[in-house]
Amino acid sequence: MSNGKLLIINGPGLSDLSELNETVHDGLSLADVKQKCIKTCEGFGLEVDFRQNDDESELLSGLINDINNFDAFIINPAGFAESSFIDYEAFSTAINKITNQSKPVIEVRIENIFKPDISRPLRGVESGGVGFVSGLGQYGYVLAIQSINKKLSNK
Amino acid sequence: MNIYVINGPNINLLGAREPEIYGKETIEGIAKDCQEKASKDGHVVKFMQSNYEGEIVEWIQDAIIQKVDAIVINAAAYTHTSIAIHDALKSYSGYKVELHISNPHLRESFRHVSFISSAVDSVVAGLGADGYSHVIELLSELPIKVD
Numbered sequence: 001m002s003n004g005k006l007l008i009i010n011g012p013g014l015s016d017l018s019e020l021n022e023t024v025h026d027g028l029s030l031a032d033v034k035q036k037c038i039k040t041c042e043g044f045g046l047e048v049d050f051r052q053n054d055d056e057s058e059l060l061s062g063l064i065n066d067i068n069n070f071d072a073f074i075i076n077p078a079g080f081a082e083s084s085f086i087d088y089e090a091f092s093t094a095i096n097k098i099t100n101q102s103k104p105v106i107e108v109r110i111e112n113i114f115k116p117d118i119s120r121p122l123r124g125v126e127s128g129g130v131g132f133v134s135g136l137g138q139y140g141y142v143l144a145i146q147s148i149n150k151k152l153s154n155k
Numbered sequence: 156m157n158i159y160v161i162n163g164p165n166i167n168l169l170g171a172r173e174p175e176i177y178g179k180e181t182i183e184g185i186a187k188d189c190q191e192k193a194s195k196d197g198h199v200v201k202f203m204q205s206n207y208e209g210e211i212v213e214w215i216q217d218a219i220i221q222k223v224d225a226i227v228i229n230a231a232a233y234t235h236t237s238i239a240i241h242d243a244l245k246s247y248s249g250y251k252v253e254l255h256i257s258n259p260h261l262r263e264s265f266r267h268v269s270f271i272s273s274a275v276d277s278v279v280a281g282l283g284a285d286g287y288s289h290v291i292e293l294l295s296e297l298p299i300k301v302d
Binding site: 106112114115116130131132133134135136139140142143146147150151 | 258290
């Protein structure tokens with residue numbers, strides 16, 4: 001039990017998971033992912049705010065405004081990973097701010113982004129002390145929550 | 156479920172090797188955590204480490220012959236060099252997870268390319284030594300086909 005506050009942010013495009021590779025997607029919706037996350041967090045006594053936004057600047061300002069209000073972060077940058085240089089720089093700066101506070105951050109990708117048939121560039125979270133989970137479908141979020149719970153419990 | 160946890164070169168030095176990157180946990184401690192998590196869920200883990208590329212290839216081939224259900228592989232430095240391990244993994248049809256203690260994408264550029272990632276189902280990196288036991292625990296939840 002860690003009783004921490006976790007922010008889960010999902011980037012542009014994740015409102016519709018039907019575009020994903022079928023073996024990973026398998027009828028999965030973002031609402032399913034959200035339910036899975038809430039249930040997993042409840043089991044650990046973690047408070048969770050699960051967000052998705054197709055608007056990059058809203059997503060970014062939400063993250064920046066809330067850095068001090070949460071103890072740990074899970075980020076699926078999705079379309080953000082391919083976004084404009086300026087947004088990406090601001091995004092990286094926000095991630096650096098989190099890691100400088102020694103708060104856990106884990107990048108989660110639903111698909112294995114390294115599969116040749118998917119080929120999405122890794123341009124998401126690239127600063128120090130950041131975990132990375134890719135290809136585990138909704139269970140990637142579960143793994144990240146387990147890891148965050150352990151890290152917060154050890155503090 | 157039968158699970159092979161395969162570790163590559165220098166993982167035997169954990170605890171002593173650059174603890175600021177890899178942490179203070181030893182390979183014996185990690186193996187013990189994995190065994191405990193596995194036995195709790197009724198799984199059997201074979202935990203292995205080798206500094207030799209060919210031996211790792213042979214363990215993957217053994218997993219094919221023995222019809223092992225899942226492989227968790229930390230190929231360490233061979234991640235960035237070994238087409239032989241990539242090929243062996245491609246021939247293995249069970250569930251495959253690539254695992255790293257640190258996040259190679261945040262380190263030296265020569266660690267940014269992985270020959271393993273495109274041959275596995277999923278990649279887990281940068282969760283520290285606890286990443287192993289978290290992955291073993293999660294394997295029970297995954298919809299993996301077991302013979």
